[in-house]
Amino acid sequence: MLSVFKKFLIGDPLESHHLLHERLSIPLALSVFAADALSSTAFATEEILIAIYSSAFAAQIHLLTIPVALAIVVLIAIVSLSYLQVVAAYPENGGTYAVSKDRLGMTASHLAGASLLVDYVLVVAVGVSAGVAAISSTGLISEHWNTILAIGFILLMTIINLRGVRESGKVLAFPAYLFIGSMVLLVGMGLYQWGLEGFLWPQTVMRPVGFSWGNIALVMLLLNAFSHGCSALTGIEAVSNGVQVFREPVQRNAQKTILWIGFILAGIFLGVTLLAIVYQIVPKSGETVMSQVARTVFGGSSFFYYLVQASTLAILVLSANTSFAGFPRLASILADDGYLPRQLMSLGDKLVFSNGIIILAVLSILLVWLFHAETHALIPLFAIGVFLSFTLAQCGMVIYHWQEKHPGWKGSMLINGLGMLTTGLTTIILIYEKFLEGAWIVLVAIPLIMWTFRSVKNHYNDVAEQLALSEEDYCPVPIEHTVLVLVSSLNRGTIPALEYAKTISDRVEAIHVSLNPKATERLRKAWDKWGCNIPLTILNSPYRNLVGPILKYVDEVENRYEHDLVTIIVPEFVTSKWWHILLHNQTAVLIKALLRLRRGKVVTTVRFHLDVQK
Numbered sequence: 001m002l003s004v005f006k007k008f009l010i011g012d013p014l015e016s017h018h019l020l021h022e023r024l025s026i027p028l029a030l031s032v033f034a035a036d037a038l039s040s041t042a043f044a045t046e047e048i049l050i051a052i053y054s055s056a057f058a059a060q061i062h063l064l065t066i067p068v069a070l071a072i073v074v075l076i077a078i079v080s081l082s083y084l085q086v087v088a089a090y091p092e093n094g095g096t097y098a099v100s101k102d103r104l105g106m107t108a109s110h111l112a113g114a115s116l117l118v119d120y121v122l123v124v125a126v127g128v129s130a131g132v133a134a135i136s137s138t139g140l141i142s143e144h145w146n147t148i149l150a151i152g153f154i155l156l157m158t159i160i161n162l163r164g165v166r167e168s169g170k171v172l173a174f175p176a177y178l179f180i181g182s183m184v185l186l187v188g189m190g191l192y193q194w195g196l197e198g199f200l201w202p203q204t205v206m207r208p209v210g211f212s213w214g215n216i217a218l219v220m221l222l223l224n225a226f227s228h229g230c231s232a233l234t235g236i237e238a239v240s241n242g243v244q245v246f247r248e249p250v251q252r253n254a255q256k257t258i259l260w261i262g263f264i265l266a267g268i269f270l271g272v273t274l275l276a277i278v279y280q281i282v283p284k285s286g287e288t289v290m291s292q293v294a295r296t297v298f299g300g301s302s303f304f305y306y307l308v309q310a311s312t313l314a315i316l317v318l319s320a321n322t323s324f325a326g327f328p329r330l331a332s333i334l335a336d337d338g339y340l341p342r343q344l345m346s347l348g349d350k351l352v353f354s355n356g357i358i359i360l361a362v363l364s365i366l367l368v369w370l371f372h373a374e375t376h377a378l379i380p381l382f383a384i385g386v387f388l389s390f391t392l393a394q395c396g397m398v399i400y401h402w403q404e405k406h407p408g409w410k411g412s413m414l415i416n417g418l419g420m421l422t423t424g425l426t427t428i429i430l431i432y433e434k435f436l437e438g439a440w441i442v443l444v445a446i447p448l449i450m451w452t453f454r455s456v457k458n459h460y461n462d463v464a465e466q467l468a469l470s471e472e473d474y475c476p477v478p479i480e481h482t483v484l485v486l487v488s489s490l491n492r493g494t495i496p497a498l499e500y501a502k503t504i505s506d507r508v509e510a511i512h513v514s515l516n517p518k519a520t521e522r523l524r525k526a527w528d529k530w531g532c533n534i535p536l537t538i539l540n541s542p543y544r545n546l547v548g549p550i551l552k553y554v555d556e557v558e559n560r561y562e563h564d565l566v567t568i569i570v571p572e573f574v575t576s577k578w579w580h581i582l583l584h585n586q587t588a589v590l591i592k593a594l595l596r597l598r599r600g601k602v603v604t605t606v607r608f609h610l611d612v613q614k
Contacts, residue, residue: 023247026257031176031318032245032325033238034261036123038179039319041268042312043130043375044072044232045276046289051225053283064218068225069273072232073266075422079236080262082394082419084255085412086240089400091251095240096389097330099396101337103403107450112392113334114449116241118442119385120323120330122378123234124364128153129373130288131316134309137291150373151365153317158361161324164352172321175314180264182311185304187271190297194278201278227383227433230426232269234386236261237393238326245325320364328356338460339453377438384434384442387427394420481565481602482507482557485534486550486591489519490526493608497571498532500606504567509557510536513549546587547594558600567602568595574609 024032045065052064083095090098096116101109128150136143160171194200239258246253272293275281279296281289294308328344332353335344348354371377394416401413431439483505485497501508510531514520520538527536539549558566572588588605595603 024245025247026253026260028170028173029239029246029253029257030260031173033242033257033322034264035172035176035315035318035320036127036234036238036322037232037236037261037265038176038268039127039130039315040232040234041183041265041272042134042290042316043126043288044229044269045069045273046283047228048225048273049276049281049283049289051228052221064222064225065273065277068222068229069270071226072229073270075230075426076233076236076262076266076269078415078419078422079233079390080258081415082390082397083236083240083258085397085401085416086393087243087251087254087258089397090240091243091254095237095243095330096393096396097241097333099400100392103396103399104392108392108396110339110450110453111446112389113330113339113453114446115385115388115392116237116330117327117385117449118445119234119383119389120327121360121363121367122381122385122442123323124154124157124320124360125150125367125371126375126378127316127319128157128364129368129371129375129378131313131319132373133288133375134291134313134316137287137309143286146373147368150368154320154361154364154368157317157320157324158357161321161352161357162348162354172318175311175318179311179315180268182304182308183268183271186294186297186308187268187275189304190275190278190293191271193297194275223429224433227426227430230383230387230430232265233390234383236265237386237389238322240393241326242329323360323364324357327360328353331356331359334453338457340456342460381434381438381442384427384430384439385446387423387430388446390423391420391427394423479565480507480561481505481567482509482561483567483569484508484554484557485510485569486571486588487512487523487536488587490523490530493573494571495530495532496608497569497606498534501534501567501569502532507561508534510534511539511550511553512536513539513541513546515541515544515546547591550591551594551598554595554598554601565600565602567604570603570605572605572607574607576610 048065048068052068086095086099090102092098096112097109100112129146131153132146132149135141135149136146141149163171236258239254239261243250243254246257272290275293275297276289279293281292281296283289284292290312291309294305298304298308331340331344334340335342343355344353344359346353346355367378397416398413398420401409401416406412431443435443483501485494485501485508487494487510498508498510510527512520512523524536524538537553539553541549554566554568570588570592592603592605595601
């Protein structure tokens with residue numbers, strides 16, 4: 001039944017040789033990797049306006065938005081150009097992590113990996129939370145349903161991504177391009193209407209009262225607004241972490257995708273921000289800034305207003321897909337280096353890293369539930385991780401160009417150096433401005449993840465050292481051991497276990513823990529006939545403890561004989577239907593779990609399968 005349900009959810013498994021056919025063209029890759037970056041335009045402008053409007057400079061809100069927006073657009077251009085260099089130098093998957101490991105060392109690579117993993121989880125949580133906020137802004141549903149809807153959308157995205165890279169790309173292509181089209185229509189129509197009015201600026205933009213650039217409080221406000229607006233840059237790095245999913249030529253297609261993402265992101269963000277300035281949009285509870293802009297341009301009851309809201313919802317929910325593409329791949333690379341559990345390296349039925357996808361979904365759902373899908377509460381945690389990784393990547397690339405000195409290296413190093421300085425400064429601003437708003441959580445989580453990396457690596461190194469074969473020749477010799485068969489009652493399921501025990505050792509003993517005197521007496525009477533001439537030992541348990549007497553007796557047997565091994569056989573019958581398990585106790589599972597932790601013990605199960613009931 002589980003196999004049928006799994007096949008229904010994710011489809012038929014793919015053979016390994018289909019991996020090459022799962023690679024993406026630029027149009028499909030754009031829908032997979034651009035969703036995160038494009039979705040941030042739905043709330044980046046609003047975050048800038050909230051930061052400014054909550055200050056004493058609310059009268060100049062729209063004037064102050066202009067330099068902040070232009071600074072962010074310049075930063076988008078710098079980061080995009082910088083990641084072109086990363087893809088050119090490191091075409092294999094890994095991006096920032098690969099650059100840091102190669103040029104900056106283990107600690108820096110761990111910092112980069114932990115920062116990106118944290119950011120990927122936050123991208124999912126923020127994206128779906130902002131998406132459901134877009135729905136509630138229309139008034140069609142109550143805000144009380146936001147958390148449940150957000151969790152539902154995460155589960156939906158999980159299923160889509162478990163179905164494979166190409167299939168998820170096809171599913172996501174239409175919503176992604178619908179959003180781009182609706183934003184072009186919104187910005188174009190908004191600018192057209194502004195043109196009909198003679199491109200007049202609002203009075204607060206032209207003649208602000210009491211405005212002074214020398215005001216320190218004003219500078220701090222601009223930095224705060226800039227830090228909030230930097231959420232628009234998340235997602236640009238995602239392409240560098242998944243270069244190998246592109247069709248040939250891999251590097252060229254990945255670089256073109258980065259350029260397209262940067263160009264579209266900057267255009268939509270600048271257009272929406274300009275319209276918010278022109279129409280003097282003020283952030284308010286219960287309706288997003290994007291909704292207000294669309295309502296002003298198209299009217300609140302028009303088809304195009306609902307088109308903008310629907311496409312915004314779609315791209316915000318689908319922004320999670322960038323993380324579902326990046327998180328599992330980065331986790332698999334870290335696992336391959338021994339810093340995360342090796343199960344994260346395994347490809348699932350649809351040639352995707354299924355374990356990583358499921359872990360990302362669980363962490364994101366937990367975050368949404370803890371923060372009640374409140375976008376503004378999650379935003380302070382956002383962007384710090386990605387800007388840390390931006391800075392490390394650019395620093396590593398500066399060292400790369402300095403050491404390798406390929407043709408044109410000076411110009412390339414200048415681009416990456418500028419990227420390092422700007423993203424590094426932005427990181428400091430983000431930490432300073434958002435620390436008390438919740439960023440401290442990220443700054444605690446990242447070192448904990450780095451500690452986890454080292455702990456996992458130390459464990460694998462320790463295991464490898466203990467399992468390594470020595471140089472000395474070694475020939476296995478037979479081991480004398482005692483076999484203990486655990487018997488709760490004598491039935492058709494017990495006999496095969498007794499017979500198997502006699503085939504592997506001459507020293508066999510049956511053990512029964514007496515919890516019910518009547519049942520014990522029935523066992524004694526039946527043993528002479530059905531006990532296969534195996535001695536039966538009855539263990540008394542006055543406190544009705546089943547496991548304790550068994551563990552104690554196993555230790556006594558081990559001390560009684562001069563051997564290195566005790567084998568414990570647990571008879572077990574298997575029901576014909578899965579739900580029948582609920583009708584029987586699972587004591588055997590507990591016994592096996594406790595015994596397997598003890599040295600020098602072999603625990604094996606002899607199963608008796610029950611026939612299917614009519």
